[in-house]
Structures are given as structure tokens and as C-alpha cells.
Amino acid sequence: MEIIIERDKETGSKLAARIIASQIKKKPDSVLGLATGSTQLTLYKELIELHKTEELDFSSVISFNLDEYVGLSPEHKSSYHSYMWNNFFNHINIKNHRVHIPNGIAPDIEDHCKQYEGAIKAAGGIDLQLLGIGSDGHIGFNEPTSSLSSRTRIKTLTQKTIMDNSPLFKDNEEIPRHVITMGVGTIMESKTCLLLAFGKQKAEAVKLMVEGPISSDAPATILQMHQKAIIIIDEEAASSLKRADYYKWVYSNKPDWQKYS
Ligand code: GLP
Numbered sequence: 001m002e003i004i005i006e007r008d009k010e011t012g013s014k015l016a017a018r019i020i021a022s023q024i025k026k027k028p029d030s031v032l033g034l035a036t037g038s039t040q041l042t043l044y045k046e047l048i049e050l051h052k053t054e055e056l057d058f059s060s061v062i063s064f065n066l067d068e069y070v071g072l073s074p075e076h077k078s079s080y081h082s083y084m085w086n087n088f089f090n091h092i093n094i095k096n097h098r099v100h101i102p103n104g105i106a107p108d109i110e111d112h113c114k115q116y117e118g119a120i121k122a123a124g125g126i127d128l129q130l131l132g133i134g135s136d137g138h139i140g141f142n143e144p145t146s147s148l149s150s151r152t153r154i155k156t157l158t159q160k161t162i163m164d165n166s167p168l169f170k171d172n173e174e175i176p177r178h179v180i181t182m183g184v185g186t187i188m189e190s191k192t193c194l195l196l197a198f199g200k201q202k203a204e205a206v207k208l209m210v211e212g213p214i215s216s217d218a219p220a221t222i223l224q225m226h227q228k229a230i231i232i233i234d235e236e237a238a239s240s241l242k243r244a245d246y247y248k249w250v251y252s253n254k255p256d257w258q259k260y261s
Pocket of ligand 1: 040066131133141165
């Protein structure tokens with residue numbers, strides 16, 4: 001795990017955007033795993049900016065989103081489809097047919113999940129998976145006690161996650177209790193994981209993920225076993241880490257050839 005502690009959400013998101021941009025420049029038809037949540041909004045703004053000012057080209061990029069609420073149609077204003085199109089896809093040149101987001105109203109959810117897994121494989125696997133973290137240590141919507149080898153499937157949200165996610169829901173409507181999410185095993189197969197977490201409310205989850213024992217009690221802890229997990233956090237999210245100074249030391253002593261341009 002590489003732990004990068006940035007001053008704040010803005011500088012952290014800028015760095016994350018640079019990492020994603022260099023992935024796309026290196027491999028224009030990169031397969032990106034994308035995430036939703038309030039954490040990613042600044043990052044998507046940065047990527048839109050890079051598209052506009054530096055012509056970052058998304059035309060060959062293939063994307064797979066992590067998750068979607070069951071029962072919400074893609075057009076629903078609180079669906080993750082709407083989130084992705086409103087906050088990102090409508091502002092870049094990604095091709096509609098290369099975008100994949102689980103369908104919350106698929107008539108046969110089990111079959112849909114199988115096909116989603118198949119589509120990821122057919123695309124050659126995920127090159128870079130963007131992640132946030134829930135305050136209970138979930139990644140995607142893999143809530144505590146999710147199997148650490150799980151695949152894309154339906155999950156039931158915890159009441160805590162329902163409460164945490166309510167600000168992104170419009171008009172005080174009831175939040176669905178079920179979701180479709182890539183599994184922990186699916187996420188672990190991506191070549192690189194890039195996880196962002198900002199703010200005091202993520203400090204405990206970040207501590208568990210980085211320094212806690214690996215356990216399905218906090219599924220993000222499995223990232224300790226990932227071949228290349230980059231964790232970008234701000235000072236507040238880093239505030240409970242025992243070895244924060246060491247992570248800063250490592251990052252500031254990174255050899256030039258290893259630095260993110
Ligand atoms: C949801 C998403 C997760 C995300 C989490 C954090 O649960 N399914 O992928 O990491 O929200 O959300 P936020 O960034 O709003 O704190």
C-alpha cells in the first residue's frame with residue numbers, strides 16, 4: 001500500500017487526476033473502474049478541467065462503475081447513472097457504448113451481475129479502479145462481513161450507510177436498501193486501486209484499512225493484499241494513523257523515477 005497524505009481534498013484530488021491522466025496517456029484504451037460518492041466530485045471536476053485545458057482524451061477509455069441502487073432506473077435523478085453523467089461523462093468525450101454501470105432495474109439481477117463480470121473480463125480486466133471508503137470500511141457497496149472473494153452481486157445496505165449517503169439523495173425520498181456492487185474479489189483483480197478519503201469522518205475507517213488486521217469486518221482492509229493500492233488522503237483523514245510521519249517520509253523520499261508526473 002502506498003499512503004499519500006496531502007494537505008486537503010483539493011490537492012489530493014489534483015494528484016489523483018494526474019495519476020488517472022497518466023494511465024490514460026500510457027494506455028488510451030484503459031479500462032477504468034469508477035466510483036461515486038461526494039469524495040469523487042472534486043476529482044471529476046479536475047479530470048474535466050484536464051480534458052478541456054490539456055485535451056485529455058477519453059474517446060477510447062472503457063469504464064465500469066462499481067455499483068448502483070436496486071430499483072432506481074438509469075434516468076432516476078438519484079441513480080448512480082445520473083450522478084456519473086451529470087458530474088462527469090457529459091463533460092468529457094467518453095463514448096456512450098464504452099460506459100458500463102450496473103442496471104438497478106435489471107429484470108434478472110443475478111444474470112445481470114454475471115454478465116457484468118463477463119463484460120469486465122471481455123474488456124481485458126480493470127487497469128485502474130477508483131475507490132472511496134464508507135465510514136464503516138466498505139468499498140463499492142461491500143458492507144462489513146462481505147466475502148473477501150465476492151463477485152458482482154446484490155447486497156443489502158447497513159442503516160449507517162443509508163444515513164451517510166442520504167445527502168446525495170434528492171427530495172428526501174427513501175433510499176433503496178439494496179444495491180448491485182462489484183465484489184471485493186472483482187475489485188482485487190484490478191491492476192491498480194486508487195482510493196481517496198478526505199475529512200475527519202473517514203479517519204477511523206482509514207486507520208482500520210491501513211493499520212488494522214485484515215478482516216471482512218472492514219472490507220477495505222483487504223487492500224493490504226492488493227498488488228498496487230495507492231491511498232490518497234488528507235490530513236484529517238490521516239489523523240488517526242499511527243505511522244503518518246513514516247508515510248510522509250516514504251513519499252517525500254520517493255526516487256524521481258517513481259514519482260507521479
Ligand atoms: C457509497 C459508494 C462507495 C463510496 C462511499 C463513500 O457507499 N458506494 O463507493 O466509497 O459511498 O461516499 P462519500 O464519498 O460520499 O463519503
